[in-house]
Every structure is written in C-alpha cells, then in structure tokens.
Amino acid sequence: MLKVKQAKLTLEDGTVFTGKSFGSENSVAGEVVFYTAMTGYPESLTDPSYTGQILVSTYPMIGNYGVPFDSKENGIHKFYESHKLHISGLIISDYSFEFSHWNAQKSLSDWLKEYEVPGLFDIDTRALTKILREKGSMLGKIEFENETIDFYDPNLENLVAKASCINREEYGDGEHRVVLVDCGVKNNIIRCLLDRDATVIRVPWDYDFTKEDYDGVFISNGPGDPAMCMETVGYIKQIVEEDKPVMGICLGNQLLALAAGAQTYKLKYGHRSHNQPVILKNTNRCYITSQNHGYAVETETLPPDWEILFTNANDNTNEGIKHKSKPFFSTQFHPEASSGPTDTEFLFDDFIDNIKKYKGLGN
Numbered sequence: 001m002l003k004v005k006q007a008k009l010t011l012e013d014g015t016v017f018t019g020k021s022f023g024s025e026n027s028v029a030g031e032v033v034f035y036t037a038m039t040g041y042p043e044s045l046t047d048p049s050y051t052g053q054i055l056v057s058t059y060p061m062i063g064n065y066g067v068p069f070d071s072k073e074n075g076i077h078k079f080y081e082s083h084k085l086h087i088s089g090l091i092i093s094d095y096s097f098e099f100s101h102w103n104a105q106k107s108l109s110d111w112l113k114e115y116e117v118p119g120l121f122d123i124d125t126r127a128l129t130k131i132l133r134e135k136g137s138m139l140g141k142i143e144f145e146n147e148t149i150d151f152y153d154p155n156l157e158n159l160v161a162k163a164s165c166i167n168r169e170e171y172g173d174g175e176h177r178v179v180l181v182d183c184g185v186k187n188n189i190i191r192c193l194l195d196r197d198a199t200v201i202r203v204p205w206d207y208d209f210t211k212e213d214y215d216g217v218f219i220s221n222g223p224g225d226p227a228m229c230m231e232t233v234g235y236i237k238q239i240v241e242e243d244k245p246v247m248g249i250c251l252g253n254q255l256l257a258l259a260a261g262a263q264t265y266k267l268k269y270g271h272r273s274h275n276q277p278v279i280l281k282n283t284n285r286c287y288i289t290s291q292n293h294g295y296a297v298e299t300e301t302l303p304p305d306w307e308i309l310f311t312n313a314n315d316n317t318n319e320g321i322k323h324k325s326k327p328f329f330s331t332q333f334h335p336e337a338s339s340g341p342t343d344t345e346f347l348f349d350d351f352i353d354n355i356k357k358y359k360g361l362g363n
Ligand SMILES: NC(=O)CC[C@H](N)C(=O)O
Pocket: 049, 220, 221, 222, 223, 224, 225, 226, 249, 250, 251, 252, 292, 293, 294, 295, 296
C-alpha cells in the first residue's frame, strides 16, 4: 500500500480541507481559484498567467495521461506553454497513479515534485468550488504536518515582472515583424504568429519596444492585477497614438484598455474553463472559448473612440475591445487556446490582415 502524507488546505475564511499529497511536500500560500476544463493540465500548469495561484480542478480525475516529454520546435517548448510550472499548488479530487498517452514521459506527481509544487488529492473539490463560487476567489494555504505559514496575496505584487522573459529574443524569419510584449506569454501565441509568416520579436514587459523596427504589436496574456503593470501601459499609450496594428490577449486586453484610458476590476471568481461563450458585437454569433482570468475591463469606462468587441454570454462581462477607426483590438479570452477550443484562432489572421493592409499589401 502506497504511503502518502496528509496536508491541509486552509482558506482565508477559516475553512479547512484535508487531503493527501502527490506533489512536492512544501507548504505554500496563494490565491485559490477553480477551473472547470476537463483536459489540458500540462498546458494550464505551464501557463504563466497562473503564477501565484493554487489551482482547483473541478474535473475529478487528473493525471491519467501523464506529462508530455520535453522537446523544442522553433526555439520554444513543443508541448508546454512555457519553460516551467507556474502554479503555486494543485488541488484535485482523484489522482490517477496510472498514466498512459503516446507522448507521456513521466507522471504528474513527478513533475510537481521536480518544480517543488505541492499537489493534494482526495479533496472534495465540489464542496470547495461551491465555497469559492459563493464567496469569490480567496487566499489560501497548503500546510504540511506541523508547519504554519501566513496567507499571501499574489495580486499585491507585480507578477508580470516574475513571468516575463529577461532578454529580447527573435523567432522565425517571416515577412511581418511583430513585437511580442511578453507579460508571461503562452507558447501557442508564438506558434500562431509563426504559422502566419511573422518574425516574432519577444521583449520583456518593461522594454521600450517603441524603438524597435516592427509592423505590429502583440500584447500577451500574463498573471496578476493589470494595474500592477503600468510601465507596460506607458509604452502601449505611445503606440496607440500611432497607426500600426495592435492585438492583445487576456492581460493584453486589460493593458490595452488601461492605455486607452479605461479601468479594470476584479471579478468575483473569474473565468477559467474551455467553454466560455462570447458574443461578437452586433451579431448573434457565439463562440466557445478558452479562458483564464480573474480581472475584467470596465466597459462603461471605455473612451468614445473605443468599442466593445465581444461580451460574455454568461455574465455580460467584457470579452474584448476594439478601436473604432484604428487597427487595434484585443480579447479577454484565449484565441490561441492550448488547451481548449480553437474556434477563434481566425483572430490571428485578422491581426496579420491588419498588418498587410497597413503595409499596403492588401489581402
Ligand atoms: N490569462 C491572463 O492573461 C490573465 C490576465 C489577468 N492576470 C487576470 O487574471 O485577469
């Protein structure tokens, strides 16, 4: 019989859950959030937007297809969304000690241990999620044995500075030069741009990209409160004075909105799933999208030269914005998916079309 250590998850409101450890045995604190996707844990765990968060999976059985082997293509990891795990902890109901998949190389348990991320199973994730839905995302901590640690609010820090790259780097040799402002970018954004004849110039969050030679700017996803990232907003303010195409995803949507003069706010428990419905403005067309965010753009604060591009059909929150006359747009959801439905990947084509038009190349 396998011996597993017990550990407890304590929420800010005093609720305690006791679970069994299948990851690293170190105590951690962070923000407890739930996600309802049924697949894609390798992608989610390597998504830098989850920095500082203790992730609760509502899908009950996790680990059954293991963890993909590590290989690189075009200078980036092929099966991971970044070079490491970013979550602070993982909470699940049932851990599958057996795993099987064509590209599985190791178990989820080994992967968590490698990156010192604790994981607890045998937790009633339905009861836990109900609490988070009623009261909103909360701070929480995973504590082992007699250890006691303090709660920690990751959103009071600039997490983008932790998740962004350190050096400027170029990928591909495509015709369209795209500056990618890396606030914690997911690799599939780079893949989607490279697939569309782009040279990607990836720069750190606080890099003055306005001096680069580029045809368009892409503002990535990233962790934490967008209001902590005002240095990047300062550079975006400069480029929205000009006419070169801009696209943003998730944190990129929020930073573009802040640069436009709008405001952002924290959602009660956020959107983290593969089945978030978004409606395209002035249509009845609804797309099912992949999402992972805790903040949103306050649409009432958008200045008159900007408009809503997408709205969430569940709670009417903002899912994208667009400039009324210039080629600038962004989405709160993830058109690059990975994981999740790829139905909105065409938005990358729209961005590249904007670049072609800007360069006078037509369509
Ligand atoms: N995926 C993201 O880019 C998340 C954006 C932001 N950190 C939020 O939680 O709202």
